[in-house]
Amino acid sequence: MGKSEGEEWEPKILAFCCNWCSYAGADAAGLERRQVPPTIRVIRVMCSGRIDPAFVLMGLLEGADAVLVTGCHIGDCHYVNANNKTRNRYEFLKEFVDELGLEPERLWLRWVSASEGPLFAEMVREVTEKIKKIGPSPLRREWKK
Amino acid sequence: MSKYYLAWAKDEEIRKKGANGGFVTATLVSALENNFIDAALVVAKKSVYEGIPVLTSDPEVVKECAGSLHGAPINLTKYVVDYAAKKRIGLPTKPCDARGIIEQAKRRQVNLDNIFMIGLNCGGTLHPLRMREMAADFYELDPDSVVKEEIKEGKIFLVSEEEGGEEKEKWIKIDELEQKGYGRRDACKSCVTKIPTSADLACGNWGVPQGEKKTFVEVLTEKGEAILKNAIDSGYVDIEEAPGKGIEMRKKIEAGMQKLATSWKERMDEVSTLSRSGRFEFYVDALKNCIHCGACKEVCPVCACEADSKCLDMNDERDSYAISMYNMLRIFHLMDSCIHCGQCEDVCPVDIPLTLIQRRFSERMQRHLGYIPGMDVKEKPPLYETELRWSAEAE
Protein backbone atom coordinates (compact mmCIF):
# COMPACT_ATOMS: atom_id res chain seq x y z
CA MET A 1 0.00 0.00 0.00
CA GLY A 2 2.51 2.57 -1.19
CA LYS A 3 4.99 2.00 1.59
CA SER A 4 8.60 1.05 1.08
CA GLU A 5 10.23 -2.10 2.37
CA GLY A 6 10.69 -2.28 6.12
CA GLU A 7 8.49 0.72 6.80
CA GLU A 8 5.77 -0.05 9.33
CA TRP A 9 2.18 0.24 8.16
CA GLU A 10 0.43 3.17 9.79
CA PRO A 11 -3.31 2.93 10.30
CA LYS A 12 -5.56 5.86 9.56
CA ILE A 13 -7.88 6.62 12.44
CA LEU A 14 -10.73 9.05 12.12
CA ALA A 15 -11.80 10.77 15.32
CA PHE A 16 -14.91 12.87 15.78
CA CYS A 17 -14.37 15.25 18.69
CA CYS A 18 -16.94 17.43 20.38
CA ASN A 19 -15.99 21.07 20.58
CA TRP A 20 -16.51 21.43 24.31
CA CYS A 21 -14.87 18.36 25.77
CA SER A 22 -12.95 15.86 23.72
CA TYR A 23 -11.60 18.42 21.26
CA ALA A 24 -10.36 20.46 24.18
CA GLY A 25 -9.01 17.21 25.63
CA ALA A 26 -7.02 16.62 22.45
CA ASP A 27 -5.78 20.18 22.67
CA ALA A 28 -4.74 19.65 26.27
CA ALA A 29 -2.74 16.59 25.25
CA GLY A 30 -0.83 18.78 22.85
CA LEU A 31 -0.31 21.63 25.34
CA GLU A 32 1.05 19.15 27.84
CA ARG A 33 3.39 17.88 25.09
CA ARG A 34 2.18 14.32 25.32
CA GLN A 35 3.06 11.88 22.58
CA VAL A 36 0.03 11.18 20.41
CA PRO A 37 0.52 8.75 17.52
CA PRO A 38 0.22 10.53 14.16
CA THR A 39 -2.41 8.02 13.05
CA ILE A 40 -5.33 10.15 14.06
CA ARG A 41 -7.32 12.61 11.92
CA VAL A 42 -9.61 14.80 13.95
CA ILE A 43 -12.91 16.25 12.80
CA ARG A 44 -14.38 18.75 15.21
CA VAL A 45 -18.12 18.84 15.70
CA MET A 46 -20.06 21.07 18.05
CA CYS A 47 -21.43 18.10 19.97
CA SER A 48 -21.18 14.34 19.70
CA GLY A 49 -24.91 14.43 19.04
CA ARG A 50 -24.08 16.02 15.68
CA ILE A 51 -22.33 12.84 14.56
CA ASP A 52 -24.79 11.26 12.22
CA PRO A 53 -24.15 7.50 11.98
CA ALA A 54 -23.87 8.19 8.24
CA PHE A 55 -20.65 10.15 8.94
CA VAL A 56 -19.15 7.15 10.67
CA LEU A 57 -20.14 4.83 7.85
CA MET A 58 -18.78 7.23 5.25
CA GLY A 59 -15.54 7.51 7.21
CA LEU A 60 -15.13 3.75 7.03
CA LEU A 61 -15.94 3.71 3.30
CA GLU A 62 -13.49 6.53 2.66
CA GLY A 63 -10.70 4.40 4.05
CA ALA A 64 -10.49 4.90 7.80
CA ASP A 65 -9.18 1.80 9.52
CA ALA A 66 -11.09 2.76 12.63
CA VAL A 67 -13.52 5.47 13.66
CA LEU A 68 -13.51 7.00 17.10
CA VAL A 69 -16.59 8.75 18.37
CA THR A 70 -15.85 10.99 21.33
CA GLY A 71 -17.77 13.51 23.39
CA CYS A 72 -18.40 14.90 26.84
CA HIS A 73 -19.08 12.51 29.70
CA ILE A 74 -22.72 11.54 30.18
CA GLY A 75 -24.34 14.38 32.08
CA ASP A 76 -21.79 16.94 30.85
CA CYS A 77 -23.10 17.46 27.33
CA HIS A 78 -23.49 21.18 26.56
CA TYR A 79 -26.73 20.48 24.77
CA VAL A 80 -28.60 18.87 27.64
CA ASN A 81 -28.60 15.17 26.72
CA ALA A 82 -27.44 14.90 23.13
CA ASN A 83 -24.66 12.49 24.01
CA ASN A 84 -27.26 10.02 25.23
CA LYS A 85 -28.39 9.94 21.62
CA THR A 86 -24.79 9.39 20.60
CA ARG A 87 -24.64 6.39 22.88
CA ASN A 88 -27.90 5.08 21.48
CA ARG A 89 -26.67 5.43 17.88
CA TYR A 90 -23.38 3.82 18.80
CA GLU A 91 -25.23 0.67 19.87
CA PHE A 92 -26.72 0.50 16.39
CA LEU A 93 -23.36 1.14 14.73
CA LYS A 94 -21.72 -1.54 16.83
CA GLU A 95 -24.20 -4.18 15.67
CA PHE A 96 -23.97 -2.92 12.11
CA VAL A 97 -20.18 -3.05 11.95
CA ASP A 98 -20.12 -6.51 13.46
CA GLU A 99 -22.74 -7.92 11.12
CA LEU A 100 -21.04 -6.36 8.11
CA GLY A 101 -18.00 -8.46 8.90
CA LEU A 102 -15.67 -5.74 10.16
CA GLU A 103 -13.80 -6.27 13.41
CA PRO A 104 -15.49 -4.65 16.42
CA GLU A 105 -12.23 -2.77 17.13
CA ARG A 106 -12.87 -0.54 14.13
CA LEU A 107 -15.45 1.42 16.05
CA TRP A 108 -14.97 3.21 19.35
CA LEU A 109 -16.97 5.37 21.69
CA ARG A 110 -15.14 7.23 24.42
CA TRP A 111 -16.04 10.11 26.69
CA VAL A 112 -13.15 12.57 27.22
CA SER A 113 -13.39 15.79 29.18
CA ALA A 114 -11.42 18.99 28.47
CA SER A 115 -8.97 18.24 31.24
CA GLU A 116 -8.30 14.67 30.21
CA GLY A 117 -5.34 15.23 27.88
CA PRO A 118 -3.47 12.17 29.14
CA LEU A 119 -6.55 10.02 28.64
CA PHE A 120 -6.89 11.26 25.08
CA ALA A 121 -3.28 10.44 24.26
CA GLU A 122 -3.62 7.04 25.90
CA MET A 123 -6.79 6.31 23.95
CA VAL A 124 -5.15 7.08 20.60
CA ARG A 125 -2.22 4.85 21.48
CA GLU A 126 -4.53 2.02 22.46
CA VAL A 127 -6.61 2.26 19.31
CA THR A 128 -3.53 2.50 17.11
CA GLU A 129 -2.01 -0.58 18.65
CA LYS A 130 -5.20 -2.62 18.29
CA ILE A 131 -5.61 -1.61 14.67
CA LYS A 132 -1.99 -2.36 13.87
CA LYS A 133 -2.62 -5.86 15.11
CA ILE A 134 -5.71 -6.46 12.97
CA GLY A 135 -4.40 -4.64 9.90
CA PRO A 136 -6.06 -2.45 7.29
CA SER A 137 -9.82 -2.35 6.99
CA PRO A 138 -11.19 -4.59 4.23
CA LEU A 139 -13.37 -1.69 3.16
CA ARG A 140 -10.29 0.37 2.54
CA ARG A 141 -8.59 -2.40 0.61
CA GLU A 142 -11.53 -2.62 -1.75
CA TRP A 143 -11.52 1.09 -2.16
CA LYS A 144 -7.84 1.22 -3.15
CA LYS A 145 -8.24 -1.26 -6.03
CA MET B 1 -59.85 -7.91 24.67
CA SER B 2 -59.83 -10.90 22.37
CA LYS B 3 -63.19 -12.27 21.34
CA TYR B 4 -63.69 -15.02 18.81
CA TYR B 5 -66.52 -15.48 16.35
CA LEU B 6 -67.50 -17.34 13.26
CA ALA B 7 -68.99 -14.85 10.82
CA TRP B 8 -70.37 -14.81 7.31
CA ALA B 9 -71.96 -12.52 4.76
CA LYS B 10 -75.74 -12.74 4.64
CA ASP B 11 -75.73 -11.79 0.98
CA GLU B 12 -75.40 -15.14 -0.87
CA GLU B 13 -73.43 -13.61 -3.73
CA ILE B 14 -70.80 -12.13 -1.44
CA ARG B 15 -70.59 -15.29 0.59
CA LYS B 16 -70.03 -17.34 -2.54
CA LYS B 17 -67.38 -15.05 -3.96
CA GLY B 18 -65.57 -14.59 -0.65
CA ALA B 19 -62.51 -16.61 0.20
CA ASN B 20 -64.24 -18.04 3.25
CA GLY B 21 -67.46 -16.58 4.56
CA GLY B 22 -67.24 -13.29 2.65
CA PHE B 23 -67.20 -11.55 6.01
CA VAL B 24 -64.43 -9.14 5.08
CA THR B 25 -66.17 -7.97 1.94
CA ALA B 26 -69.57 -7.67 3.61
CA THR B 27 -68.09 -5.67 6.47
CA LEU B 28 -66.41 -3.22 4.10
CA VAL B 29 -69.55 -2.90 1.98
CA SER B 30 -71.77 -2.16 4.97
CA ALA B 31 -69.24 0.31 6.36
CA LEU B 32 -69.25 2.16 3.05
CA GLU B 33 -73.02 2.17 2.78
CA ASN B 34 -73.50 3.46 6.31
CA ASN B 35 -70.86 6.11 5.86
CA PHE B 36 -68.81 4.47 8.55
CA ILE B 37 -65.78 4.84 6.27
CA ASP B 38 -65.18 7.16 3.31
CA ALA B 39 -63.39 4.62 1.18
CA ALA B 40 -62.18 1.05 1.08
CA LEU B 41 -58.87 -0.18 -0.25
CA VAL B 42 -59.19 -3.62 -1.80
CA VAL B 43 -57.27 -5.76 -4.24
CA ALA B 44 -58.66 -6.28 -7.73
CA LYS B 45 -57.84 -9.45 -9.59
CA LYS B 46 -56.31 -8.91 -13.01
CA SER B 47 -55.21 -12.51 -13.27
CA VAL B 48 -54.00 -15.14 -10.80
CA TYR B 49 -50.61 -13.50 -11.15
CA GLU B 50 -51.65 -9.93 -10.65
CA GLY B 51 -53.69 -8.04 -8.10
CA ILE B 52 -53.85 -4.27 -8.04
CA PRO B 53 -54.85 -2.12 -5.09
CA VAL B 54 -58.03 -0.15 -5.69
CA LEU B 55 -59.17 2.74 -3.55
CA THR B 56 -62.91 3.06 -3.95
CA SER B 57 -66.09 4.27 -2.35
CA ASP B 58 -68.24 2.12 -4.60
CA PRO B 59 -69.59 -0.96 -2.76
CA GLU B 60 -69.93 -2.81 -6.09
CA VAL B 61 -66.19 -2.62 -6.69
CA VAL B 62 -65.54 -3.98 -3.21
CA LYS B 63 -67.88 -6.89 -3.92
CA GLU B 64 -66.01 -7.69 -7.12
CA CYS B 65 -62.75 -7.86 -5.20
CA ALA B 66 -63.83 -10.58 -2.77
CA GLY B 67 -61.52 -13.57 -2.53
CA SER B 68 -57.87 -14.14 -1.67
CA LEU B 69 -55.05 -13.61 -4.13
CA HIS B 70 -51.95 -15.56 -3.21
CA GLY B 71 -50.04 -14.48 -6.28
CA ALA B 72 -50.27 -10.77 -5.44
CA PRO B 73 -47.52 -10.08 -2.91
CA ILE B 74 -48.35 -6.42 -2.55
CA ASN B 75 -48.12 -4.41 0.61
CA LEU B 76 -50.96 -1.95 1.04
CA THR B 77 -49.31 0.38 3.53
CA LYS B 78 -48.15 3.12 1.21
CA TYR B 79 -51.50 3.34 -0.56
CA VAL B 80 -53.12 4.38 2.68
CA VAL B 81 -50.68 7.10 3.61
CA ASP B 82 -51.99 10.08 1.70
CA TYR B 83 -55.64 9.24 1.99
CA ALA B 84 -55.87 8.44 5.68
CA ALA B 85 -54.55 11.81 6.72
CA LYS B 86 -58.03 13.30 6.40
CA LYS B 87 -60.51 10.56 5.60
CA ARG B 88 -61.62 7.27 7.08
CA ILE B 89 -60.56 4.17 5.28
CA GLY B 90 -61.18 0.45 5.72
CA LEU B 91 -59.00 -2.24 4.25
CA PRO B 92 -58.01 -5.89 4.50
CA THR B 93 -54.54 -6.20 6.02
CA LYS B 94 -52.21 -9.15 6.00
CA PRO B 95 -49.88 -9.07 9.01
CA CYS B 96 -47.23 -7.19 7.01
CA ASP B 97 -49.79 -4.60 5.86
CA ALA B 98 -50.94 -4.03 9.43
CA ARG B 99 -47.39 -3.80 10.73
CA GLY B 100 -46.45 -1.36 7.97
CA ILE B 101 -49.39 0.87 8.83
CA ILE B 102 -48.46 0.83 12.51
CA GLU B 103 -44.91 1.87 11.62
CA GLN B 104 -46.23 4.72 9.46
CA ALA B 105 -48.40 5.82 12.37
CA LYS B 106 -45.33 5.91 14.63
CA ARG B 107 -43.76 8.22 12.06
CA ARG B 108 -46.88 10.37 12.02
CA GLN B 109 -47.67 9.61 8.39
CA VAL B 110 -51.18 8.33 9.10
CA ASN B 111 -53.83 8.88 11.68
CA LEU B 112 -54.71 5.46 13.03
CA ASP B 113 -58.12 6.69 14.21
CA ASN B 114 -59.05 6.93 10.54
CA ILE B 115 -57.98 3.45 9.58
CA PHE B 116 -59.98 0.28 10.07
CA MET B 117 -57.70 -2.68 9.62
CA ILE B 118 -59.60 -5.86 8.85
CA GLY B 119 -56.73 -8.24 9.33
CA LEU B 120 -56.26 -11.42 7.33
CA ASN B 121 -54.31 -14.34 8.72
CA CYS B 122 -51.63 -15.11 6.24
CA GLY B 123 -49.72 -18.25 5.43
CA GLY B 124 -47.86 -16.44 2.69
CA THR B 125 -47.92 -15.24 -0.89
CA LEU B 126 -46.21 -16.44 -4.04
CA HIS B 127 -44.06 -14.41 -6.34
CA PRO B 128 -45.95 -14.12 -9.66
CA LEU B 129 -42.97 -14.94 -11.86
CA ARG B 130 -42.00 -17.98 -9.81
CA MET B 131 -45.65 -19.00 -9.83
CA ARG B 132 -45.73 -18.98 -13.63
CA GLU B 133 -42.60 -21.11 -13.74
CA MET B 134 -44.14 -23.39 -11.17
CA ALA B 135 -47.32 -23.80 -13.23
CA ALA B 136 -45.32 -24.70 -16.31
CA ASP B 137 -42.65 -26.93 -14.77
CA PHE B 138 -44.52 -28.74 -12.02
CA TYR B 139 -48.19 -28.59 -12.94
CA GLU B 140 -47.46 -28.91 -16.66
CA LEU B 141 -49.97 -26.22 -17.45
CA ASP B 142 -49.77 -23.30 -19.81
CA PRO B 143 -49.29 -20.49 -17.24
CA ASP B 144 -51.72 -18.27 -19.12
CA SER B 145 -54.46 -20.86 -18.91
CA VAL B 146 -54.53 -20.77 -15.10
CA VAL B 147 -57.67 -19.00 -13.94
CA LYS B 148 -57.89 -19.88 -10.27
CA GLU B 149 -55.56 -20.73 -7.44
CA GLU B 150 -56.18 -21.79 -3.90
CA ILE B 151 -54.09 -22.87 -0.95
CA LYS B 152 -55.68 -25.35 1.40
CA GLU B 153 -54.66 -28.30 3.54
CA GLY B 154 -51.00 -27.77 2.74
CA LYS B 155 -51.53 -27.97 -1.00
CA ILE B 156 -51.50 -25.43 -3.81
CA PHE B 157 -54.38 -25.91 -6.22
CA LEU B 158 -54.25 -24.49 -9.72
CA VAL B 159 -57.30 -24.50 -11.96
CA SER B 160 -56.77 -24.10 -15.69
CA GLU B 161 -59.29 -23.42 -18.37
CA GLU B 162 -58.84 -25.76 -21.29
CA GLU B 163 -60.03 -25.18 -24.81
CA GLY B 164 -63.79 -25.47 -24.90
CA GLY B 165 -64.14 -23.83 -21.49
CA GLU B 166 -63.56 -26.98 -19.47
CA GLU B 167 -61.86 -26.51 -16.10
CA LYS B 168 -59.10 -28.75 -14.86
CA GLU B 169 -57.80 -28.81 -11.30
CA LYS B 170 -54.35 -29.94 -10.21
CA TRP B 171 -52.62 -29.81 -6.87
CA ILE B 172 -49.17 -30.36 -5.41
CA LYS B 173 -48.11 -30.29 -1.76
CA ILE B 174 -46.55 -26.99 -0.73
CA ASP B 175 -43.74 -28.79 1.04
CA GLU B 176 -42.76 -30.61 -2.09
CA LEU B 177 -42.72 -27.40 -4.13
CA GLU B 178 -40.77 -25.52 -1.51
CA GLN B 179 -38.10 -28.18 -1.21
CA LYS B 180 -37.43 -27.47 -4.87
CA GLY B 181 -37.28 -23.71 -4.40
CA TYR B 182 -40.85 -22.87 -5.50
CA GLY B 183 -43.93 -22.14 -3.45
CA ARG B 184 -44.12 -19.12 -1.18
CA ARG B 185 -41.74 -16.16 -1.23
CA ASP B 186 -38.68 -16.36 1.01
CA ALA B 187 -40.02 -13.59 3.23
CA CYS B 188 -43.29 -15.48 3.76
CA LYS B 189 -41.65 -18.84 4.31
CA SER B 190 -39.66 -17.38 7.18
CA CYS B 191 -42.37 -15.08 8.58
CA VAL B 192 -43.59 -15.87 12.08
CA THR B 193 -46.36 -13.25 12.18
CA LYS B 194 -49.20 -15.31 10.81
CA ILE B 195 -52.06 -13.59 12.63
CA PRO B 196 -52.25 -9.79 12.32
CA THR B 197 -52.49 -8.98 16.01
CA SER B 198 -51.80 -5.29 15.40
CA ALA B 199 -54.90 -4.93 13.21
CA ASP B 200 -58.44 -4.25 14.48
CA LEU B 201 -59.82 -7.65 13.50
CA ALA B 202 -58.06 -10.84 12.48
CA CYS B 203 -59.90 -12.99 9.94
CA GLY B 204 -59.08 -16.35 8.48
CA ASN B 205 -60.13 -19.91 7.91
CA TRP B 206 -58.10 -21.50 10.67
CA GLY B 207 -60.53 -22.72 13.29
CA VAL B 208 -63.54 -22.90 10.97
CA PRO B 209 -65.16 -26.36 11.12
CA GLN B 210 -64.49 -28.41 7.99
CA GLY B 211 -66.78 -27.77 5.09
CA GLU B 212 -68.45 -24.66 6.53
CA LYS B 213 -68.35 -21.46 4.55
CA LYS B 214 -67.56 -19.07 7.38
CA THR B 215 -64.81 -16.69 8.39
CA PHE B 216 -63.10 -17.02 11.75
CA VAL B 217 -62.92 -13.57 13.29
CA GLU B 218 -60.90 -12.37 16.26
CA VAL B 219 -61.81 -8.94 17.60
CA LEU B 220 -58.67 -7.12 18.69
CA THR B 221 -59.61 -3.49 19.31
CA GLU B 222 -62.56 -1.24 20.04
CA LYS B 223 -62.44 -0.02 16.48
CA GLY B 224 -62.70 -3.61 15.34
CA GLU B 225 -65.70 -4.12 17.57
CA ALA B 226 -67.34 -0.98 16.18
CA ILE B 227 -66.99 -1.95 12.53
CA LEU B 228 -68.21 -5.47 13.32
CA LYS B 229 -71.22 -4.09 15.16
CA ASN B 230 -71.99 -1.84 12.22
CA ALA B 231 -71.94 -4.81 9.87
CA ILE B 232 -74.24 -6.86 12.09
CA ASP B 233 -76.66 -4.04 12.83
CA SER B 234 -77.06 -3.17 9.17
CA GLY B 235 -77.91 -6.79 8.40
CA TYR B 236 -74.89 -7.60 6.25
CA VAL B 237 -73.25 -10.09 8.54
CA ASP B 238 -74.27 -12.90 10.86
CA ILE B 239 -72.11 -14.21 13.64
CA GLU B 240 -71.96 -17.00 16.18
CA GLU B 241 -69.57 -17.73 19.02
CA ALA B 242 -66.52 -19.58 17.81
CA PRO B 243 -66.41 -23.11 19.23
CA GLY B 244 -63.67 -23.72 21.77
CA LYS B 245 -62.30 -26.47 19.59
CA GLY B 246 -61.90 -24.01 16.73
CA ILE B 247 -60.00 -21.56 18.87
CA GLU B 248 -57.69 -24.35 19.97
CA MET B 249 -57.23 -25.54 16.42
CA ARG B 250 -56.35 -22.06 15.19
CA LYS B 251 -53.73 -21.69 17.91
CA LYS B 252 -52.28 -25.06 17.06
CA ILE B 253 -52.01 -24.35 13.35
CA GLU B 254 -50.44 -20.97 14.06
CA ALA B 255 -47.83 -22.53 16.30
CA GLY B 256 -47.10 -25.17 13.69
CA MET B 257 -46.66 -22.54 10.99
CA GLN B 258 -44.38 -20.52 13.22
CA LYS B 259 -42.22 -23.51 13.88
CA LEU B 260 -41.97 -24.24 10.19
CA ALA B 261 -41.09 -20.59 9.53
CA THR B 262 -38.29 -20.66 12.07
CA SER B 263 -36.83 -23.75 10.50
CA TRP B 264 -37.04 -22.20 7.03
CA LYS B 265 -35.34 -19.11 8.32
CA GLU B 266 -32.41 -21.15 9.53
CA ARG B 267 -32.23 -23.24 6.40
CA MET B 268 -32.31 -20.25 4.06
CA ASP B 269 -29.69 -18.24 5.91
CA GLU B 270 -26.60 -18.95 3.87
CA VAL B 271 -24.66 -16.26 5.75
CA SER B 272 -24.91 -17.87 9.17
CA THR B 273 -22.25 -20.45 8.39
CA LEU B 274 -19.75 -17.92 7.06
CA SER B 275 -16.79 -16.48 8.96
CA ARG B 276 -16.49 -12.78 9.67
CA SER B 277 -14.54 -12.11 6.50
CA GLY B 278 -16.81 -14.45 4.55
CA ARG B 279 -19.75 -12.37 5.68
CA PHE B 280 -18.03 -9.23 4.50
CA GLU B 281 -17.29 -10.72 1.08
CA PHE B 282 -20.90 -11.91 0.82
CA TYR B 283 -22.38 -8.47 1.49
CA VAL B 284 -19.95 -6.67 -0.83
CA ASP B 285 -20.63 -9.16 -3.58
CA ALA B 286 -24.41 -9.22 -3.09
CA LEU B 287 -24.74 -5.44 -3.14
CA LYS B 288 -22.31 -4.63 -5.90
CA ASN B 289 -24.87 -4.77 -8.69
CA CYS B 290 -27.12 -2.13 -7.13
CA ILE B 291 -28.02 0.64 -9.58
CA HIS B 292 -29.46 2.92 -6.90
CA CYS B 293 -32.85 3.20 -8.53
CA GLY B 294 -34.47 3.73 -5.14
CA ALA B 295 -37.28 1.24 -5.79
CA CYS B 296 -36.69 -0.67 -2.54
CA LYS B 297 -37.00 2.52 -0.59
CA GLU B 298 -40.13 3.53 -2.48
CA VAL B 299 -42.03 0.34 -1.66
CA CYS B 300 -40.68 -0.06 1.86
CA PRO B 301 -43.74 0.01 4.16
CA VAL B 302 -41.67 1.24 7.06
CA CYS B 303 -39.68 4.06 5.46
CA ALA B 304 -41.35 7.45 5.59
CA CYS B 305 -38.64 9.49 3.87
CA GLU B 306 -39.44 11.73 0.95
CA ALA B 307 -37.63 11.98 -2.39
CA ASP B 308 -34.71 13.81 -0.79
CA SER B 309 -34.06 11.03 1.69
CA LYS B 310 -30.65 10.79 3.26
CA CYS B 311 -29.85 7.43 1.66
CA LEU B 312 -30.21 8.80 -1.87
CA ASP B 313 -28.93 12.24 -0.99
CA MET B 314 -25.65 11.05 0.45
CA ASN B 315 -25.10 8.58 -2.35
CA ASP B 316 -22.90 9.64 -5.24
CA GLU B 317 -22.68 7.44 -8.33
CA ARG B 318 -19.06 8.53 -8.75
CA ASP B 319 -18.00 7.04 -5.44
CA SER B 320 -16.16 3.77 -5.73
CA TYR B 321 -16.95 2.49 -2.26
CA ALA B 322 -16.99 -1.23 -1.62
CA ILE B 323 -20.63 -0.82 -0.60
CA SER B 324 -22.51 2.29 -1.62
CA MET B 325 -23.74 4.84 0.89
CA TYR B 326 -27.25 4.12 -0.31
CA ASN B 327 -27.07 0.52 0.76
CA MET B 328 -25.21 1.27 3.98
CA LEU B 329 -27.85 3.79 5.00
CA ARG B 330 -30.86 1.76 3.88
CA ILE B 331 -29.67 -1.16 5.95
CA PHE B 332 -28.65 0.93 8.94
CA HIS B 333 -31.85 2.90 8.90
CA LEU B 334 -34.01 -0.22 9.06
CA MET B 335 -32.17 -2.13 11.74
CA ASP B 336 -34.76 -1.38 14.38
CA SER B 337 -37.81 -1.24 12.12
CA CYS B 338 -37.60 -3.78 9.30
CA ILE B 339 -40.69 -6.01 9.37
CA HIS B 340 -39.17 -8.51 6.93
CA CYS B 341 -41.95 -8.26 4.37
CA GLY B 342 -39.63 -8.74 1.39
CA GLN B 343 -41.13 -5.98 -0.75
CA CYS B 344 -37.63 -4.63 -1.44
CA GLU B 345 -36.47 -7.89 -2.95
CA ASP B 346 -39.63 -8.22 -5.04
CA VAL B 347 -39.04 -4.92 -6.80
CA CYS B 348 -35.25 -5.07 -7.08
CA PRO B 349 -34.36 -4.92 -10.78
CA VAL B 350 -31.02 -6.65 -10.21
CA ASP B 351 -32.27 -9.36 -7.84
CA ILE B 352 -30.27 -8.53 -4.75
CA PRO B 353 -31.23 -10.94 -1.91
CA LEU B 354 -32.48 -8.05 0.21
CA THR B 355 -34.86 -10.13 2.30
CA LEU B 356 -31.94 -12.05 3.72
CA ILE B 357 -29.63 -9.05 4.06
CA GLN B 358 -32.15 -6.81 5.80
CA ARG B 359 -33.18 -9.66 8.05
CA ARG B 360 -29.61 -10.47 9.07
CA PHE B 361 -28.95 -6.90 10.17
CA SER B 362 -32.30 -6.04 11.67
CA GLU B 363 -33.10 -9.26 13.46
CA ARG B 364 -30.02 -9.17 15.67
CA MET B 365 -30.60 -5.52 16.48
CA GLN B 366 -34.25 -6.10 17.31
CA ARG B 367 -33.32 -9.02 19.52
CA HIS B 368 -30.74 -6.84 21.24
CA LEU B 369 -33.33 -4.13 21.77
CA GLY B 370 -36.15 -6.46 22.77
CA TYR B 371 -38.26 -4.59 20.25
CA ILE B 372 -40.64 -5.90 17.60
CA PRO B 373 -41.69 -3.29 15.05
CA GLY B 374 -45.24 -2.95 13.76
CA MET B 375 -46.93 -4.24 16.88
CA ASP B 376 -47.58 -1.42 19.28
CA VAL B 377 -48.05 2.13 18.08
CA LYS B 378 -47.00 3.45 21.48
CA GLU B 379 -43.49 2.04 21.14
CA LYS B 380 -41.32 4.57 19.30
CA PRO B 381 -38.59 3.36 16.92
CA PRO B 382 -35.55 2.98 19.22
CA LEU B 383 -33.20 4.76 16.82
CA TYR B 384 -35.14 7.95 17.47
CA GLU B 385 -35.06 7.59 21.21
CA THR B 386 -32.70 9.59 23.36
CA GLU B 387 -32.23 6.81 25.80
CA LEU B 388 -32.55 3.12 25.25
CA ARG B 389 -34.37 1.21 27.91
CA TRP B 390 -31.48 -1.15 28.44
CA SER B 391 -28.79 1.53 28.45
CA ALA B 392 -30.52 3.13 31.41
CA GLU B 393 -30.49 -0.24 33.12
CA ALA B 394 -26.79 -0.68 32.37
CA GLU B 395 -25.83 2.41 34.38
Ligand SMILES: Cc1cc2nc3c(=O)[nH]c(=O)nc-3n(C[C@H](O)[C@H](O)[C@H](O)COP(=O)(O)OP(=O)(O)OC[C@H]3O[C@@H](n4cnc5c(N)ncnc54)[C@H](O)[C@@H]3O)c2cc1C
Ligand atom coordinates in the same frame (compact mmCIF):
# COMPACT_ATOMS: atom_id res chain seq x y z
C1 LIG C 1 -52.26 -14.11 0.64
C2 LIG C 1 -53.24 -14.60 1.66
C3 LIG C 1 -52.91 -15.71 2.45
C4 LIG C 1 -53.81 -16.17 3.43
N1 LIG C 1 -53.45 -17.24 4.20
C5 LIG C 1 -54.30 -17.65 5.20
C6 LIG C 1 -53.95 -18.71 6.05
O1 LIG C 1 -52.90 -19.33 5.88
N2 LIG C 1 -54.79 -19.03 7.07
C7 LIG C 1 -55.97 -18.37 7.29
O2 LIG C 1 -56.69 -18.69 8.24
N3 LIG C 1 -56.32 -17.38 6.48
C8 LIG C 1 -55.53 -16.99 5.44
N4 LIG C 1 -55.89 -15.95 4.62
C9 LIG C 1 -57.17 -15.29 4.87
C10 LIG C 1 -58.30 -15.95 4.13
O3 LIG C 1 -57.89 -16.39 2.86
C11 LIG C 1 -59.45 -14.97 3.93
O4 LIG C 1 -58.99 -13.79 3.33
C12 LIG C 1 -60.10 -14.61 5.22
O5 LIG C 1 -60.52 -15.78 5.87
C13 LIG C 1 -61.28 -13.72 5.02
O6 LIG C 1 -62.24 -14.41 4.27
P1 LIG C 1 -63.52 -13.65 3.74
O7 LIG C 1 -64.29 -14.59 2.88
O8 LIG C 1 -64.19 -13.03 4.89
O9 LIG C 1 -62.80 -12.52 2.85
P2 LIG C 1 -63.31 -11.88 1.49
O10 LIG C 1 -64.70 -11.38 1.66
O11 LIG C 1 -63.03 -12.81 0.39
O12 LIG C 1 -62.34 -10.61 1.39
C14 LIG C 1 -60.97 -10.75 1.22
C15 LIG C 1 -60.37 -9.39 0.99
O13 LIG C 1 -58.96 -9.53 0.87
C16 LIG C 1 -58.48 -8.79 -0.22
N5 LIG C 1 -57.27 -9.42 -0.73
C17 LIG C 1 -57.18 -10.43 -1.62
N6 LIG C 1 -55.90 -10.73 -1.85
C18 LIG C 1 -55.17 -9.91 -1.07
C19 LIG C 1 -53.79 -9.74 -0.87
N7 LIG C 1 -52.90 -10.49 -1.51
N8 LIG C 1 -53.38 -8.79 0.00
C20 LIG C 1 -54.28 -8.03 0.65
N9 LIG C 1 -55.59 -8.15 0.50
C21 LIG C 1 -56.04 -9.07 -0.36
C22 LIG C 1 -59.63 -8.78 -1.21
O14 LIG C 1 -59.55 -7.65 -2.05
C23 LIG C 1 -60.86 -8.74 -0.29
O15 LIG C 1 -61.19 -7.42 -0.02
C24 LIG C 1 -55.03 -15.49 3.63
C25 LIG C 1 -55.35 -14.40 2.83
C26 LIG C 1 -54.48 -13.95 1.86
C27 LIG C 1 -54.85 -12.74 1.02
Ligand code: FES
Ligand atom coordinates in the same frame (compact mmCIF):
# COMPACT_ATOMS: atom_id res chain seq x y z
S1 FES D 1 -21.46 19.01 23.83
FE1 FES D 1 -19.95 17.50 24.03
S2 FES D 1 -21.15 15.73 23.65
FE2 FES D 1 -22.65 17.26 23.50
